[in-house]
Amino acid sequence: MPRYGFVIDLKRCYGCYTCQVACKAANHTPQGIDWARCVPAETGSFPVALRQMVPLICQQCADPECLKVCPTGATTQDENGVVQVDPDLCMGCKYCIMACPYGARQTVDEWKTYFPDADGDLDPYEAYAKAQWEEKNGYGIATKCDFCADRVKEGRQPACVEACPAKARYFGDLDDPESEVSILIRRERGFQLNPEFGTDPSCYYLPPR
Amino acid sequence: MLPNLKAQSKWSWLVAAYLFLAGLGAGAYVTGVVASYLGDGWIGISKIGVCLGFPCVLVGCMFLLADLGAPLNFWRAAMRPNTSWIARGTIIITIFMVLAFIHVAFWLWPFQGLAEAVGARQFIGILGVIFAFGTMIYTGILLAASRPIAFWSTSMLPLLFLVSALSTGIMAVILLASFAGTTHAGPIHSLARFDSLVIILEMFVLGFFLQGTHRVPEARASANLVLSGAVAPLFWWGVAVLGLIVPLLLDLLGARLEGGGAITVAFVASLCGILGGLFLRQVVLSGGIHAPLRAGRFEIALPNI
Amino acid sequence: MIAQPTNIKEDKWVPTSCGGCYAQCGIRAHVVDGIVVDLEGNPDTPAGSGRICAKGTAQLMTLYDRHRLNYPVKRTNPQKGVGVDPKWQRITWEEALDTIVEKFKNMKDPRGTYFQATTVQTSEIRFAVIAFMRAWGFRNYWVSGGGLWCGNGAHFMNGIMHAAWSIIPDWTYNNYTIYFGCSKGHGAGHAALQSAQWVADARARGMKAVVFDPFLSTQASKAHEWVPIRVGTDGAVALGMLNVILNEIGKWDDRYLKLKTNAPYLIQPDGHYKRDGATNKPLIWDPEDGRAKTFDDKSIKDYALLGSYQVDGTEVHPGFQLLKDHVKKNYPLDKVEKISSVPESTLRRIATEFVEHAQIGSTIMIDGHELPLRPSAAIFFRGSQGHVNSGWNCLEIDLLNHVVGAADVPGGSMGHGPPVSHGHPDTGKPNTVPYTCPDGLMVVKGWVYDHKPYPLREPGPPQRLDLQDMFPCSVYNAFTICTPEWEQYMKDFKIDYRPEIMINFGSNSVMTMANAEEVTENFLKKFNFIFSFNIYQNEFTEAVADIVLPDTCFLQRYTPCVPFPSTCCHPPGMDHWVWQIRQPVTEPLYERRDFNEMMLEIAKRLGIQEKYYDAINNIIPVRYGGEMAPEYQLDPKGDHDWQDIVDRVLKDRLGPEKGLEALKKTGLEKWPTKVQEMYWRWFTPVRVPIYFEFFLEAGEKLQKLLASYGREDMADFRFYTPLAEWFPCPSHEEKNPEFDLWAFSWRPSFHTQSSTQNNPWLDEVSVNDPFVYLIQINASTGKKKGLKDHDIIWVENPDGRKIKGPVKLVEGMHHEQLGIAGCHGHWARGTPISKGKGQFFDDLINPDLKHTDSLTQGSDACVKVKIYKA
Numbered sequence A: 001m002p003r004y005g006f007v008i009d010l011k012r013c014y015g016c017y018t019c020q021v022a023c024k025a026a027n028h029t030p031q032g033i034d035w036a037r038c039v040p041a042e043t044g045s046f047p048v049a050l051r052q053m054v055p056l057i058c059q060q061c062a063d064p065e066c067l068k069v070c071p072t073g074a075t076t077q078d079e080n081g082v083v084q085v086d087p088d089l090c091m092g093c094k095y096c097i098m099a100c101p102y103g104a105r106q107t108v109d110e111w112k113t114y115f116p117d118a119d120g121d122l123d124p125y126e127a128y129a130k131a132q133w134e135e136k137n138g139y140g141i142a143t144k145c146d147f148c149a150d151r152v153k154e155g156r157q158p159a160c161v162e163a164c165p166a167k168a169r170y171f172g173d174l175d176d177p178e179s180e181v182s183i184l185i186r187r188e189r190g191f192q193l194n195p196e197f198g199t200d201p202s203c204y205y206l207p208p209r
Numbered sequence B: 001m002l003p004n005l006k007a008q009s010k011w012s013w014l015v016a017a018y019l020f021l022a023g024l025g026a027g028a029y030v031t032g033v034v035a036s037y038l039g040d041g042w043i044g045i046s047k048i049g050v051c052l053g054f055p056c057v058l059v060g061c062m063f064l065l066a067d068l069g070a071p072l073n074f075w076r077a078a079m080r081p082n083t084s085w086i087a088r089g090t091i092i093i094t095i096f097m098v099l100a101f102i103h104v105a106f107w108l109w110p111f112q113g114l115a116e117a118v119g120a121r122q123f124i125g126i127l128g129v130i131f132a133f134g135t136m137i138y139t140g141i142l143l144a145a146s147r148p149i150a151f152w153s154t155s156m157l158p159l160l161f162l163v164s165a166l167s168t169g170i171m172a173v174i175l176l177a178s179f180a181g182t183t184h185a186g187p188i189h190s191l192a193r194f195d196s197l198v199i200i201l202e203m204f205v206l207g208f209f210l211q212g213t214h215r216v217p218e219a220r221a222s223a224n225l226v227l228s229g230a231v232a233p234l235f236w237w238g239v240a241v242l243g244l245i246v247p248l249l250l251d252l253l254g255a256r257l258e259g260g261g262a263i264t265v266a267f268v269a270s271l272c273g274i275l276g277g278l279f280l281r282q283v284v285l286s287g288g289i290h291a292p293l294r295a296g297r298f299e300i301a302l303p304n305i
Numbered sequence C: 001m002i003a004q005p006t007n008i009k010e011d012k013w014v015p016t017s018c019g020g021c022y023a024q025c026g027i028r029a030h031v032v033d034g035i036v037v038d039l040e041g042n043p044d045t046p047a048g049s050g051r052i053c054a055k056g057t058a059q060l061m062t063l064y065d066r067h068r069l070n071y072p073v074k075r076t077n078p079q080k081g082v083g084v085d086p087k088w089q090r091i092t093w094e095e096a097l098d099t100i101v102e103k104f105k106n107m108k109d110p111r112g113t114y115f116q117a118t119t120v121q122t123s124e125i126r127f128a129v130i131a132f133m134r135a136w137g138f139r140n141y142w143v144s145g146g147g148l149w150c151g152n153g154a155h156f157m158n159g160i161m162h163a164a165w166s167i168i169p170d171w172t173y174n175n176y177t178i179y180f181g182c183s184k185g186h187g188a189g190h191a192a193l194q195s196a197q198w199v200a201d202a203r204a205r206g207m208k209a210v211v212f213d214p215f216l217s218t219q220a221s222k223a224h225e226w227v228p229i230r231v232g233t234d235g236a237v238a239l240g241m242l243n244v245i246l247n248e249i250g251k252w253d254d255r256y257l258k259l260k261t262n263a264p265y266l267i268q269p270d271g272h273y274k275r276d277g278a279t280n281k282p283l284i285w286d287p288e289d290g291r292a293k294t295f296d297d298k299s300i301k302d303y304a305l306l307g308s309y310q311v312d313g314t315e316v317h318p319g320f321q322l323l324k325d326h327v328k329k330n331y332p333l334d335k336v337e338k339i340s341s342v343p344e345s346t347l348r349r350i351a352t353e354f355v356e357h358a359q360i361g362s363t364i365m366i367d368g369h370e371l372p373l374r375p376s377a378a379i380f381f382r383g384s385q386g387h388v389n390s391g392w393n394c395l396e397i398d399l400l401n402h403v404v405g406a407a408d409v410p411g412g413s414m415g416h417g418p419p420v421s422h423g424h425p426d427t428g429k430p431n432t433v434p435y436t437c438p439d440g441l442m443v444v445k446g447w448v449y450d451h452k453p454y455p456l457r458e459p460g461p462p463q464r465l466d467l468q469d470m471f472p473c474s475v476y477n478a479f480t481i482c483t484p485e486w487e488q489y490m491k492d493f494k495i496d497y498r499p500e501i502m503i504n505f506g507s508n509s510v511m512t513m514a515n516a517e518e519v520t521e522n523f524l525k526k527f528n529f530i531f532s533f534n535i536y537q538n539e540f541t542e543a544v545a546d547i548v549l550p551d552t553c554f555l556q557r558y559t560p561c562v563p564f565p566s567t568c569c570h571p572p573g574m575d576h577w578v579w580q581i582r583q584p585v586t587e588p589l590y591e592r593r594d595f596n597e598m599m600l601e602i603a604k605r606l607g608i609q610e611k612y613y614d615a616i617n618n619i620i621p622v623r624y625g626g627e628m629a630p631e632y633q634l635d636p637k638g639d640h641d642w643q644d645i646v647d648r649v650l651k652d653r654l655g656p657e658k659g660l661e662a663l664k665k666t667g668l669e670k671w672p673t674k675v676q677e678m679y680w681r682w683f684t685p686v687r688v689p690i691y692f693e694f695f696l697e698a699g700e701k702l703q704k705l706l707a708s709y710g711r712e713d714m715a716d717f718r719f720y721t722p723l724a725e726w727f728p729c730p731s732h733e734e735k736n737p738e739f740d741l742w743a744f745s746w747r748p749s750f751h752t753q754s755s756t757q758n759n760p761w762l763d764e765v766s767v768n769d770p771f772v773y774l775i776q777i778n779a780s781t782g783k784k785k786g787l788k789d790h791d792i793i794w795v796e797n798p799d800g801r802k803i804k805g806p807v808k809l810v811e812g813m814h815h816e817q818l819g820i821a822g823c824h825g826h827w828a829r830g831t832p833i834s835k836g837k838g839q840f841f842d843d844l845i846n847p848d849l850k851h852t853d854s855l856t857q858g859s860d861a862c863v864k865v866k867i868y869k870a
């Protein structure tokens, strides 16, 4: 069984927010929910200042904190190392949100239309998105990036990987030393975010420059 | 540019109320059980304490339930005791509630017959105290287990919650006892004096707890938030003044007074201290800040927490 | 498996072209039972390489946005102006069209019609707009802020130097790029998605980028070096670097300058070419034979670039010698440092690195052709061109490319276009190859504007209401038509008709040209009747439109040819040519109707369809290279609808099998590019100027013309000089020390000008982004002024115009400048999501003569301001 992993190449990423929006479109996430998040950072001081976008997703940790704290068993890890939330089991205690070091999890209480002063009923797209969301996720429960499990099962790449204009995102098998992700991590000094939490993320970043 | 670290907002005052009531209930129960060994003058006090245990924890759980996003699944809360402190806590609290309930039942119809079974009651009491301590401490461990939140992730927190739970438990007993006027004057007096010691202890623990925040940036950010930021008014006025200094001073004052005056002072002190206990939970929750993430030289704050 | 509801009847992917910005990437829509549920990149096309951007994906929310215009409406409040409530009343399409036709029929003079269009929907402009103009007989045309901000200098100068709309580095081979105020490959700019990928590849390969920008923009943040620069001083920097290259380092591409430029042309003391008496051709000096020869003389053994020669008793110099001496004398680095704030040592180092990386003399084999390899590029766009010295800034930067021979060769700066196309293998169309003028200089073949950048337009009596057509290098201008003096101009220049009807397609000129008040009061209110196609009620429609027509958005219309030559959205490089179409991905909602169809309908109702068809028959060969086959020409006596026209264009250009029905399935047709097309410079016998002799003559003629009307005040003739000069903007000459900051504007990658802020997904992103809705200033400057993050400040220009907003203190900002993102700060009632978010930078901009480039008439988009707490 492959262990799915991600590589986000910070030197290629120019901070366009496409991953964030493409994830929203592909997963029909409601207002305020973004499974892919882009967080701009600045360091140094004028005139030698630096800026960098740091894209975040669920890091699909090999030893996930969220799974440990989950009291209900809603959080599980599949055979590919992808951490999943079962919406039918989750009680929405948000303990996983507190315990996740990577801010990967969010909850939402209701479907709010993006067009606030509209007359109540949803437009065809929002109605479709809402139905999809309710079928696959729901309200009050923890939700997060699942490495586009449905797409991957169909043999496609995750939506954010396909969309990224700079080709800064890669998806593949960490256990296969010859996979693109493994090679990139090896050759380009891939690192995990905040390894001190000991969760062994399956998402690696390549250095900004 | 250091990232602007923001506190978590997902655990609201409902959770604070739960942590607080669970602690208070357990603390009151312990007070009650201990009082039962102090002689006949303490029987009323003991009953008050023991009786407070179950309902306070139960109401606390209602608050927690209200905070759940999918409350219909609450019954799954104990499925993963091997790793999750909510699951463990749920078990501890459930056992505690069962024990506390049985304990109360000894005095109630139709179980009054058992009232004579002193041994059984004492056995239940001792078991109950063990689980009460579990309840008091676990509320702290629950938070301490969130590793990315350094403010919580410290062994001082369970200790702090334990001391505060005891203190608020005692004060809850005093509060109820004082409704009976001077009937329980003696024990109230003693409880108040004992409580002043607990308060002093709590002050130390709180001090150590805050002192431990200098090590990592997110904990420093928490301390800043609590001591001088948005949460500071609640901390200084609600916890420090209302919850600790005022009750301590009043308790000391009460020790010099007699009769009704002393009872009134103890009543006010307890009321303040109890509110302080609630505010303490809220302060701790709203001071919870996740560690920044680091990518090379860049640091970012978690969005959306 | 995706859990699908079982009752799905139809689940399909429809290929089309994005219109979220003018990059026009190939995308596909996922349509489930008639509902568009996702937009993704189309993996089959090089135009976007299967990717999509945030704006593109988010168009889903624009498609279904109910705040959009859904029905035709008419103004019932006769009052017009910024912020006025038009009190819209819903009307039927019939009523709308009847009113419009009646207004046209009652016009005093059809010349008083004015077409204004947005720059975003470029493909539409080509057909409906131009055909209608020709059919109805008027010449007043304008692409909102475009032209002023991005078009005048950049397109004009790139047209002269690269036969192209714009330039980007050849990232496949480039090792060193200097960015002057453009984001190419970093969100905005052109061929956005392919560029993003190429530049990332190049970065990964080790390509170095140096970015001159007032702030740490996206491109600067990814660069190897950010050089903070004072706005509007790019030309001076480029001239300083030229000085280093020509006079300190003394290195240039001899062969390129001799064979591909007019560097060897001999210049007389009066600044003009020394011409051959018999042929009138410019002369060069052959040092081997020791005599002057015409530039194209077959016997030339070598060309002199330097020196001083006597021809027919006059002392002459090669243009190159003059340029070299000129930069030495006038652009010493200490002077340039004072102008630009960039340290002398930095300028010297970057110039040196630029030349070294150009590897002058090196070659590369591509597809069996040995080509020069010049992996250095200097590029520019909106940032460096939006100034009083718009034209010269662009030329001066591009001169860097030409002295090292890095133009349209592997590794260098590439025109796109691309300008050279040999056409589809089956049809040979579109065919565009630049050719030479009698002086040997390059003339572009297909061009979008009605006059080519070179040869310059002859200054002559103006026909247009903005008098633009009498200026030799102007593409658009704002100062004539926006000034209260305009009536006087009309008298002075004997314009014998009045503005009557404005047709607006898209453009939001109230927000995208200059300050809203002057644009509205002085310009837009001149019209008796304005009808506007838009997808939203924007600031323009609310301020001045009488009838507003709900356009379909790009997802619901047919467009025959999307990213094809003569626009800057086709990616250059050795990949594929791609010809895309745009097609409706679902049925239009409400009463939204396609602009193309409606303009055709109006033409039919006016009875001018014959001329309309005829115009299209004429537009196609000019814009899309190559005559139309008779069988596909529109029959002026016939009755064609828009789909029929689209079908004919496709069959004519791509072959009989590639009509609309065929292309609906694939969305595109592609064929491989050739080396001769992509790296065309040495395959095409053309030269470009480094000495701009023709400006001299144009300036002289213009001066004479203006003098004949008594209006010599309308241009500063110093700009018409053959040798590159830098001129300061008014902001550089502001004397009042209170105005201590330069304000400028920049584009976030996830917004398109003023179009996208009402898109809720993009708004969500923007609200959470720490920069786009805030005013950025340097942290220590801010602290000195006692400011902290999110303080509300006023930003005021010397004329007392001011805007207000929250400030953000950042390290990535030049200490004496202030940056405001895009065209935000909307106030239209029809766009509730965008209302009041971000700042409206353009309100600080003056559309007057003082802020206009005397050469290209581009507008100055930098402004000196003071700030204080609100």
Ligand SMILES: Nc1nc2c(c(=O)[nH]1)N[C@H]1C(S)=C(S)[C@@H](COP(=O)(O)OP(=O)(O)OC[C@H]3O[C@@H](n4cnc5c(=O)[nH]c(N)nc54)[C@H](O)[C@@H]3O)O[C@H]1N2
Pocket (backbone or CB within 6 Å): C019, C117, C118, C119, C120, C121, C143, C144, C145, C146, C147, C149, C150, C151, C382, C505, C506, C507, C508, C509, C511, C512, C513, C533, C534, C535, C536, C538, C551, C552, C553, C554, C595, C745, C746, C747, C752, C753, C754, C755, C821, C822, C823, C824, C840, C841, C842
């Ligand atoms: N502050 C600031 N101002 C600038 C610039 C800047 O960098 N900063 N840049 C300048 C530049 S370079 C340019 S080119 C101009 C551009 O200025 P404009 O051409 O005015 O472009 P937009 O602001 O995008 O406005 C386009 C309008 O077209 C509408 N629209 C979108 N799609 C369609 C469609 O399918 N049909 C119809 N009928 N309408 C549609 C949108 O709703 C919007 O109202 O702005 C200039 N102004």
Ligand SMILES: Nc1nc2c(c(=O)[nH]1)N[C@H]1C(S)=C(S)[C@@H](COP(=O)(O)OP(=O)(O)OC[C@H]3O[C@@H](n4cnc5c(=O)[nH]c(N)nc54)[C@H](O)[C@@H]3O)O[C@H]1N2
Pocket (backbone or CB within 6 Å): C021, C022, C023, C119, C146, C149, C150, C179, C180, C181, C182, C183, C184, C187, C188, C189, C190, C192, C212, C213, C214, C215, C217, C218, C229, C230, C231, C232, C233, C234, C380, C381, C382, C383, C384, C744, C745, C746, C747, C748, C749, C750, C751, C752, C753, C862
């Ligand atoms: N995402 C997106 N893409 C677009 C568009 C859009 O609106 N959004 N619009 C399209 C259009 S119409 C155009 S014209 C292009 C424009 O594309 P760009 O030319 O890339 O436009 P800008 O981002 O406006 O300006 C580029 C940079 O110039 C800097 N700058 C401003 N003034 C100066 C100066 O005086 N000197 C220097 N050196 N730098 C300066 C700004 O800070 C900014 O970083 O993009 C096109 N593509």
Ligand code: SF4
Pocket (backbone or CB within 6 Å): A008, A012, A013, A014, A015, A016, A017, A018, A019, A020, A038, A053, A055, A163, A164, A165, A166, A167, A168, A169
């Ligand atoms: S889509 Fe790619 S380039 Fe854009 S922000 Fe995400 S990772 Fe970075």
Ligand code: SF4
Pocket (backbone or CB within 6 Å): A057, A058, A059, A060, A061, A064, A065, A066, A067, A083, A099, A100, A101, A102, A103, A104, A105, A144, A199
């Ligand atoms: S990133 Fe957070 S949510 Fe994702 S697996 Fe790791 S701990 Fe769990």
Ligand code: SF4
Pocket (backbone or CB within 6 Å): A069, A070, A071, A072, A073, A074, A075, A085, A089, A090, A091, A092, A093, A094, A095, A096, A097, A141, A142
């Ligand atoms: S919110 Fe759901 S997934 Fe998260 S810990 Fe609680 S039960 Fe588990």
Ligand code: SF4
Pocket (backbone or CB within 6 Å): A022, A023, A024, A026, A027, A035, A036, A057, A058, A144, A145, A146, A147, A148, A158, A159, A160, A161
């Ligand atoms: S992998 Fe899929 S779910 Fe995860 S961030 Fe990317 S698009 Fe979203």
Ligand code: SF4
Pocket (backbone or CB within 6 Å): C018, C019, C020, C021, C022, C023, C024, C025, C048, C051, C052, C053, C054, C055, C056, C057, C192, C193
């Ligand atoms: S770059 Fe422009 S055309 Fe391409 S997907 Fe984005 S918005 Fe659409």
Ligand SMILES: [Mo]
Pocket (backbone or CB within 6 Å): C119, C145, C146, C147, C149, C150, C151
């Ligand atoms: Mo533009």
